[in-house]
Amino acid sequence: MKILKIICVILITSPLLLSAQTSTLDIQNSNLKWTGKKITNSSHYGSLKFKSGEVNFSENLISSGKFIVDMTTISVDDIKGSGKSRLEGHLRSDDFFSVENFNEAILVINSSEKNGDNLKVMGTLTVKGLESSVEFDMKKSGNSWTADLTFDRSKHNVRFRSGSFFENLGDNLILDDIVLNAKLSFN
Template sequence: MKKSILSLVLAVVTGFTATAATPIDGVKKEVKTAESTVTWKGYKVTGSHYGTVALKKGALVFDGDKLTGGEFVVDMTTLIATDLEGEYRTKLEGHLKSDDFFGVANNPTSKLIFKKVKASGKNSYKVTGDLTIKGITKPVTFDISVYGNKATASLKVDRSLYNVQYGSGSFFDNLGDKTIYDEFDLVVDLAF
């Protein structure tokens, strides 16, 4: 009898210890990729170009109604320009997918993993994450707002950090009006 009670007590204590050491991961909400959009805009001395790229998969993590994490994979093969048509569009898309820019043949996906999420207001958060482009991972900080089953974020990305050098004044001199600015914008609208 004493042996049975001792075994029961040890089992309960071991169970509580294991439970206390296990972190609470929160609720993972998968992103509906077909209903979500990622819009990009790049700038050059003589103007800008813009378009879209599709999410391959993604999820946001919540503790109750508080955002605590996220992870996303972007399908770089879906990169398109929506500000041009015909031959000019085809040329720009081909150039953006080439090794001059994103090297899509060798790097078909890019990835973002949230590392730190801090509330900055009602439904608003400041996120620091690891962004991987062309196999290079660098930290990025941005704001995200969450309302119900939707979220919106805006990011500025410095392409020079990811070895995207073409037309960059950071790498080449005397480009004049052929200069393409290093920072480009991403606007992300998520449904989950």
């Protein structure tokens, strides 16, 4: 009787097991780019590296997932020399991402739905220990995926020259939206 129950459980759950697929991020062949803009339309851009990532696919949708970004790897790609080093240090400081205290940013994917040829992904982004809900599109491109996510830095207490915290900044205002563009390859 016990064996019969075990067989029944296996038969009932096996379609669920077959339809779900876990894929691990290939961090060597994946990349993450960021862009921040000022009110004057000037901008800075750079990159970050992933520590890890994993998604669970079920019925051609992402049912769950988690990506961890190493904030200590934040780099500036649009300037060189001492200006590059100075800005990278400033981005790691308490004015921006407090990397000494918060060396990881985490994106947890809660669900997704079809949006034309793309997936509309819903999740929770944690930066500087503070969470915010995010929605973004992911698109399959060959064996990889692309994702474009914009998040509001003020929701994560990234205050430097933010109009959400300070008035009368004029041309010194840095916009709250930070744009992330990812190319994701999975094993």
